Amino acid sequence: MHLELVDSLDGVIRAKGELVASLPPGGTAIVPAEFPVERKDLEVVRLGAPDAQVADERTVVGGVSFNFTAGHQAENAAAALAALDALGLPRPERVDVDFSRWRGEEHELPGGGLLINDAYNANPVSMRAALNYLAGRAEGRRRVAILGDMAELGRTAPGYHREVGEAAAAAGVEQLLAVGELARGYVDGAGGVPALWVPNVHEALRVLDEVVRPGDAVLVKGSRAMGLEAVAEALAAVTH
Numbered sequence: 044m045h046l047e048l049v050d051s052l053d054g055v056i057r058a059k060g061e062l063v064a065s066l067p068p069g070g071t072a073i074v075p076a077e078f079p080v081e082r083k084d085l086e087v088v089r090l091g092a093p094d095a096q097v098a099d100e101r102t103v104v105g106g107v108s109f110n111f112t113a114g115h116q117a118e119n120a121a122a123a124l125a126a127l128d129a130l131g132l133p134r135p136e137r138v139d140v141d142f143s144r145w146r147g148e149e150h151e152l153p154g155g156g157l158l159i160n161d162a163y164n165a166n167p168v169s170m171r172a173a174l175n176y177l178a179g180r181a182e183g184r185r186r187v188a189i190l191g192d193m194a195e196l197g198r199t200a201p202g203y204h205r206e207v208g209e210a211a212a213a214a215g216v217e218q219l220l221a222v223g224e225l226a227r228g229y230v231d232g233a234g235g236v237p238a239l240w241v242p243n244v245h246e247a248l249r250v251l252d253e254v255v256r257p258g259d260a261v262l263v264k265g266s267r268a269m270g271l272e273a274v275a276e277a278l279a280a281v282t283h
Contacts, residue, residue, distance in 0.1 A: 071129040073122060088129065093121035110139045111147070115172035145272050147176075150279045154257025157184060160275035161264040165193045167203045170264060174207075174214040177262040181215075184260035188216045189247065189274055191265020192223030201228050208232020220254045222247045223269055244270050248277055 056079065063072045068084040076091045095117035096103045102111055104120040120138075127134055145163040152158050157180060161173050170193065177186055188211050196203050208229035211219055219238040221229040230238040239254060241247050255261055255278060263275040 073125045073129065086129075088125050090118070090121055090125060093117045095120075105134065106136075107134050108137045111142070112149075115169065115176065116147070145275070147173075148275075149180075152255075152257070152259065152261065152278060153281055154259075155184070156255075156258050157181075157260045158275060158278050159260070159262045159264075160272065160279070161262065162191075162269075162271040162275050163267060165191070165264050165266045166196075167193065167207060170207045171210045173262055173264050174210050174216065177216070177260060178214040181260040184258055185218065185256065186214070186216045187218045187220070187255055187259045187261040188214075189220040189222065189254070189261065189263045189271065190226060190229050191221075191244075191269035191271045192225040194266035194268050200225055204228025205232035208236075209234075212236050218254055218259075220247060220250070222265060222271065222274075226265075244273050247271075247274050251277060 060079070063074070063080055063082065063085070066072060066085055071086045071088060072080055073088045073090065074080060076089045078089070080087050093104050097112050100110075100112055102109050102117055102120070104117050105124045107120070107124060109116070109120050124134055145160055148160040150158040150160065159173070159177060159180065170190070174188065177188065190207070190211070193200065193203060193207070204225050205228040208219075209232040211229065212233045212235070216233070216236055219229060219233050219236050221227065221238060221240045222244060224242065227240055230240050239250060241250060251274070261278060263271050263278070265271040
């Protein structure tokens with residue numbers, strides 16, 4: 044979701060609405076639950092929170108087994124299955140997807156800790172989803188979020204960074220490391236959450252020992268331009 048060219052979430056809705064407007068009569072629009080569709084000559088499929096069960100490193104959505112555990116991917120899977128249904132195609136029993144690197148990768152950390160490396164990209168929606176996933180996977184571990192700037196949000200960027208900081212606090216984050224100029228907003232939004240701000244990845248690497256303890260559950264996430272995979276790789280390289 045890049046807001047820089049469309050200015051706001053309302054701009055995103057208008058842009059996506061152009062796709063719905065281009066459908067021929069009798070077509071099918073697969074949209075989020077609250078997405079406005081005024082046309083009466085379309086079949087509208089609205090996607091709510093999918094019923095997903097996770098076991099043995101796989102997630103079952105709509106009776107189909109997928110090779111991921113990241114909760115936000117279940118929504119993407121539900122949308123893909125809805126597209127199959129709309130096309131009259133059968134649902135497979137199993138789907139194995141090759142994800143690109145740094146998208147929800149999980150690694151063991153010392154002391155029973157867990158690293159969630161989601162450093163490939165970030166926007167306000169995926170940030171909230173990743174923070175909620177951290178909360179679900181923490182399982183009693185201390186929750187640490189290392190969050191970098193979200194790029195391409197235009198004039199709305201400061202507000203969205205504050206909102207993500209609020210989401211971090213709501214997700215029970217117990218230690219926050221904010222990386223980048225815009226990331227100051229995470230600290231402001233997170234309120235009383237213990238937080239540290241640094242301007243870049245180089246400085247983040249210098250303070251990791253102050254932020255992460257053995258046994259922590261750690262989320263690393265930021266926009267591609269931030270290069271936070273270097274932080275995740277440094278954490279994964281620690282063996283004791």
